[in-house]
Amino acid sequence: MSTALVELQGVTKIYRLGEVEVPALRGVDLAVSPGDFLALMGPSGSGKSTLLHVLGLLDRPTAGRVLWEGRDVTRLNGGRLAELRGRRIGFVFQMFNLVPNLTALENVELPLVFLGVPGRERRRRAQEVLTRLGLGDRLRHRPNQLSGGQQQRVALARALVTDPALLIADEPTGNLDTTTGKEILGLFTQLNEQGRTIVLATHDPEAAAVAKARLRLRDGQIVGVER
């Protein structure tokens, strides 16, 4: 029936802080189709990260359903979710979040380690992706020996090495200067043109502009869609 890659149906997420309930998402319906490039926008605290986490199967909704390629994965156990994440989803974060004591190459190999890909093939694939992103001469560098833009490209390589169906990015340019941010955004555009499905959250109108569609969030609800 549905052709959506991932679909949220009436998703609500409520955080409980002692007695106080903090609603982060309130009845969100959203379908992400293959080839989409969506940008989530909205003020701080509006629920962008929370929505990305639910889309990326990192967090479970308090109410509502999550369908992955038409299959209800809301109640799937943690191990299965981890495997789905490992195979089908790539994450890029604002803080790059590379493992500090691993080289660029090793960081990119990491998702393949958890998938059980043998060392040789792992290295070949990681090297290939890094080279494609212009880091062929930085394979043995550690994160603290790389600039912010280079680190974010390594993080992007790590997200792409498993050839994921969905790429999720939470403010990927938030910690970069304008020029470097533009470079990264260029990479996203390129990836989408090659058919990669992307959802990113951003405060930056320029970043949002490269997406094919913009969703506006406020207080945990989608208040506007602009294609």
Added chain:
Amino acid sequence: MIWDILRLSLRNIRHRGLRSWLTVIGILIGTAAVVALISVGQGLQRAIALQVERIVGYNTILVTARGLNLGQRIRLDIEAIRAIPGVRSAIAVRTETAYVEGPGGKGFLAVLGYDPPMEEFVAEMDLTVASGRPLAGPGEVLLGSRTARVLGAGVGDAVTIEGKSFTVVGILGAQRAGGFATGGLSLTDLLVISLPELRQLFRGPELVHYAVVRLADRADMALVRERIRDHLRAVGERNASLTDFEDLTRNIQSVIRGVQAFLAGIAGIALLVGGVGVMNTMYTAVLERTREIGVLKAIGAKDSHVLFLFLFESGFMGLAGGALGLLSGFGVAWVATLIVSRLFEAQGAFTPALTAGLVLGSLFFAFVVGAVSGLFPAVRAAKLPPVEALRYE
């Protein structure tokens, strides 16, 4: 994949540098203490078994007052025991108190009856003479060094024992111990004459400190023991007990093992403290790497991957501490036994034992202490919800 996770663990340990070392040292100290105590204890057991065998021998029965009390005397006739079938040879250590007169003094002194097989039987009975020569015939006496001074006698002088005259042929050297062999008497305070002559001086029921009976090659231990008991009953001795080599070593070994278990238990506490150190390090590591754990989970790590990542870290630190502790513990044991051997001039080789069981056991135990101490932190890391870990500052 498990190897890759192991490699990551090693990388993280190296990355922590000094902190890893300090943690490893905690385990090292505990393991070293346990290993040192056990290897010294086992070496001691071995040395004592050898010593007991030298003194007593496998096919040997010791006849003493109850409770292996060598100070208290028992009544027996050594000739009658020698006549028991299956007995190859037997000696009794017998001393009597005699009135002795010498050129420069007199008094009541202890006289030991010397029987040539004694020295073979009783390694500690060192009758080496410092001056003169050993006993060779009747009418001769050896003097302990202090006795010689009391009597004012030297080699060639005559002393009278219970009215009978003896010629001093030798003075014994300064004695180390000798208490065991002579039932608490030091050889320095003795006169030594031949056993037949002691018998002639003191007739009647023979009181001895102890007797050592050696069996013929194919003799039946149980049967000979029974015969010796018969003899003791016949002479009216009810306070004697028989001990063979196995009884003796078993007694001594069980005492040593008890002490050793107690000490190793105390040392084990040091190892547990090392374990607490591992736990502390690992909890800190989990806290510091919370974000990283979230990232690992976001890119596909399962709970079990994270669990093993941390378990390997603590287990490996345990193992490293165990291996280094094993080496240093054995080194400490070596030095300790060297010093002890020097101090007490212990006879025979007393070296710490390093058995395969001790090596494998201590390595395994150190690994387990490390892994178990790391278990709670690792479980905490594995159970962290990925989103909370990612948000952690």
